[in-house]
Amino acid sequence: MTEDLRPLTAGSVDADVETLSQADIDIGVHRILEPDGTYDRAAIPDLSDDALCDLYRWMVLQRVVDERATKLQRRGRLGTYASGRGQEASIVGSGFAIDDADRVFPYGREAGTLLIHGLSLRDLLLYWRGIEDASKMEGTNAFGVAISIGSHIPVAAGTAWGMKLNGDDAIAFANLGDGATSTGAFHEGINFAGVIDAPAVFFTQNNQYAISLSFDGQTAADTVAQKALGYGLDAIRVDGNDVLAVYEAVTAARERALAGDPVLVEAVTYRRAAHTTSDDPNRYRDEEEVEDWAQRDPLERYREFLKSEGLYEDIDEDEVRDEVDEMFDEAVDAADDFAEREVSEIFEYLHAETPPELHRQLEEFEELLERRPDMYDYIEQRPKG
Amino acid sequence: MQATIVEAINDAMHEEMGNDDRTLVFGEDVAESGGVFRATEGLQDEFGGERVLDTPLSEIGIVGAAIGLATYGFRPIAEIQFSGFLPPAFDQLVTNASRIRWRTRGELTAPMTVRTPYGAGVRALEHHSESLEAAYAHVPGLKVAVPSTPHDAKGMLISAVRDPDPVLFMEPKHVYRSFRGEVPEGTYTEPLGKAAVRAEGEDVTVVAWGAMMHKTREAVDALDDVDVELIDLRSISPLDRETVVESVKKTGRCVVVHEAPKTGGFAGELIATINDEALMYLEAPVERVTGFDVPVPLLAMEDFYIPQPPRIEEAIRETVTY
Ligand SMILES: Cc1ncc(C[n+]2csc(CCOP(=O)(O)OP(=O)(O)O)c2C)c(N)n1
Numbered sequence: 001m002t003e004d005l006r007p008l009t010a011g012s013v014d015a016d017v018e019t020l021s022q023a024d025i026d027i028g029v030h031r032i033l034e035p036d037g038t039y040d041r042a043a044i045p046d047l048s049d050d051a052l053c054d055l056y057r058w059m060v061l062q063r064v065v066d067e068r069a070t071k072l073q074r075r076g077r078l079g080t081y082a083s084g085r086g087q088e089a090s091i092v093g094s095g096f097a098i099d100d101a102d103r104v105f106p107y108g109r110e111a112g113t114l115l116i117h118g119l120s121l122r123d124l125l126l127y128w129r130g131i132e133d134a135s136k137m138e139g140t141n142a143f144g145v146a147i148s149i150g151s152h153i154p155v156a157a158g159t160a161w162g163m164k165l166n167g168d169d170a171i172a173f174a175n176l177g178d179g180a181t182s183t184g185a186f187h188e189g190i191n192f193a194g195v196i197d198a199p200a201v202f203f204t205q206n207n208q209y210a211i212s213l214s215f216d217g218q219t220a221a222d223t224v225a226q227k228a229l230g231y232g233l234d235a236i237r238v239d240g241n242d243v244l245a246v247y248e249a250v251t252a253a254r255e256r257a258l259a260g261d262p263v264l265v266e267a268v269t270y271r272r273a274a275h276t277t278s279d280d281p282n283r284y285r286d287e288e289e290v291e292d293w294a295q296r297d298p299l300e301r302y303r304e305f306l307k308s309e310g311l312y313e314d315i316d317e318d319e320v321r322d323e324v325d326e327m328f329d330e331a332v333d334a335a336d337d338f339a340e341r342e343v344s345e346i347f348e349y350l351h352a353e354t355p356p357e358l359h360r361q362l363e364e365f366e367e368l369l370e371r372r373p374d375m376y377d378y379i380e381q382r383p384k385g
Numbered sequence: 386m387q388a389t390i391v392e393a394i395n396d397a398m399h400e401e402m403g404n405d406d407r408t409l410v411f412g413e414d415v416a417e418s419g420g421v422f423r424a425t426e427g428l429q430d431e432f433g434g435e436r437v438l439d440t441p442l443s444e445i446g447i448v449g450a451a452i453g454l455a456t457y458g459f460r461p462i463a464e465i466q467f468s469g470f471l472p473p474a475f476d477q478l479v480t481n482a483s484r485i486r487w488r489t490r491g492e493l494t495a496p497m498t499v500r501t502p503y504g505a506g507v508r509a510l511e512h513h514s515e516s517l518e519a520a521y522a523h524v525p526g527l528k529v530a531v532p533s534t535p536h537d538a539k540g541m542l543i544s545a546v547r548d549p550d551p552v553l554f555m556e557p558k559h560v561y562r563s564f565r566g567e568v569p570e571g572t573y574t575e576p577l578g579k580a581a582v583r584a585e586g587e588d589v590t591v592v593a594w595g596a597m598m599h600k601t602r603e604a605v606d607a608l609d610d611v612d613v614e615l616i617d618l619r620s621i622s623p624l625d626r627e628t629v630v631e632s633v634k635k636t637g638r639c640v641v642v643h644e645a646p647k648t649g650g651f652a653g654e655l656i657a658t659i660n661d662e663a664l665m666y667l668e669a670p671v672e673r674v675t676g677f678d679v680p681v682p683l684l685a686m687e688d689f690y691i692p693q694p695p696r697i698e699e700a701i702r703e704t705v706t707y
Contacts, residue, residue, distance in 0.1 A: 079508050079509075079510070079683075079684045080508075080509070080510065129684070129685055130508070130510075130682075130683035130684030130685040130686075130687070131683060131685045132682065132683055132685075132686075145511075147510045147511045147512050147513070148469065148470060148472075148511075148512045149442055149470075150442075179441075179442035180442065182441035182442045182443045182446070183442060183443060183444075183445075183473070184443070184445045184473055185473065210413075210442050211413065211414045211418070211421065212414045212417050212418035212439065213413065213414060213417075213439050213441070213442070217439055217441070218441050218442065219441060278421075279421075280418075283417070283418045283419070284417045284418045341685055341686055343686070343689050345686070346677060346679055346682050346686055346689060346690060347677065347679060350678075350679050350680075357648065357678060358677070358678055358679070361647065361677045361678060362677075365677070365689075368695075368696055368699060371699065372695040372696070372698075372699060374695055375693055375695045375696070378693050378694065378695060379688040379689065379693065
């Protein structure tokens, strides 16, 4: 009898089995300003002239900050820096669409979003200098930067859950890259958010690369948006170099999220700079591709729009740049003035009440530093990489 | 030839991929760009895209796939870009890799190597500096190797790839390029589970591994009036108890240096081993110089966290004059 449990032959099927594939879903890209500069006036989001001009100013700010921070790093005055060059429309359009009450979960490339929501430029620099105080995110409603890619996504779902329980009029807004959508944390996080009807928006900047890996190596999915659909979340795919479209997409997503339907927004854009200041993009992509995307520059596209609307006259581009430069200079000075580091701060904040063993470790270390002041020289002289 | 640690590691993979076509190398950014530390440079050119692959940003996928490949007859070498991103995959190491031989009574085995740069001192971002070797060594069935020289890096990596069981190969990135050492051409192995005596001495045994070997060497060089027996542990698991115990029996004193936090760190295990097997030979309590029980500070303060030579010197002196 036991032998009979085995099938004798593996038969072939002769039936019509329908196979679904990604090609069966048509995912369009939401766009307002065409790359060639044309647009439909009726589609322009309802923003005041001042707000329309502010969007531009913030994009200039993002660009100048990226340029200056990169230079600062090259002079050895920041540890490392991740530039958002090319992604200004995604960073600023999304940052503009969310509310100060929303909780932002950053991942590191979106300086503008954090600056719009209250982070000081000084603290941005302190963060990249590796100074813990900046992780307080003072003045903002932001969680710490998720250096472990994807690690913040389930946390954003949990915070959104809390917002719902509290009846808050706010959402959790998680920023992430396309690479992050390959992590387990992403999949568990968005699935969870879907099930608990979390007021959350997962804003993915698909900048085509995760360090050296291009999007088609990252996933067999055609779009990030489709991944959300798989978990029952709604999705919007938007031209990430069109600041008005991003603004509108995130505004719409936010509204849906507030009503209990989490949304993933995929902003299709391009990282024109290196991954960080420690990366050499020439190893994995050609200049032609970068040039090609430079043609779709978000600032230029939007400038043309402002000109056609007769709004650009209100903006003095040089003055905006000068202002940002000045702010940046002041922020560098303020960062330089930031209080001398104390070794005790290594031991602080880990526990609500520092346990005796940690006190002991600090005391021993302070005694050692007194006995061996050459520790400071040793640390001072160590080559800084 | 003279090579840095990272060049030696690269050379080891070139050798083993050439020796055995079941060997695959994969991980984030390893193929096209040659790895963020250039450890896998040139491998894809030489062995092609079927055997040297860039993976998605997916640590669980990378380690889990290595287990699947290994149990199916391949010899995967998986890279986790920084050891700080291994925790999501810890589940795969614990749940599958480390126990598959035991679970299947020897029917399935996972001869795989997970390479990962670890440790502080390169001014990196948060999560890039941790040193969690004790946590991995605590997993039964998982070997944990930490070379400190170019020679060992190559020989031990080849041993790891050939090992019939899973090996976590932790590379001291702080000294990846800081010096060159003699590395023989061609294939050779250095055993796993065997410590190396770097200097023979009578006064005190000092045990270290990885990047701390070099800080410790600096400290020892500064103490020219102390005759130190310097042991490079090289493998955290399996542990070479004998070399450590025999040395302590000879010197009667011991200092253990590691970069990981003190509590639950591997020094604790070494001290317990010495207590078990050489207690009556001790003339002083065994000292440990370690990181503190805190996360590694961001780069502005990380140098204070790392056990620097003056701290190590003081501990050795205290032990010798106890
Ligand atoms: C869990 C984890 N694995 C690996 C890394 C190393 N790493 C840092 S950024 C990055 C790529 C991130 O790509 P993406 O999410 O697309 O964001 P982008 O940098 O392109 O903006 C990688 C692999 C990391 N920080 N965290």
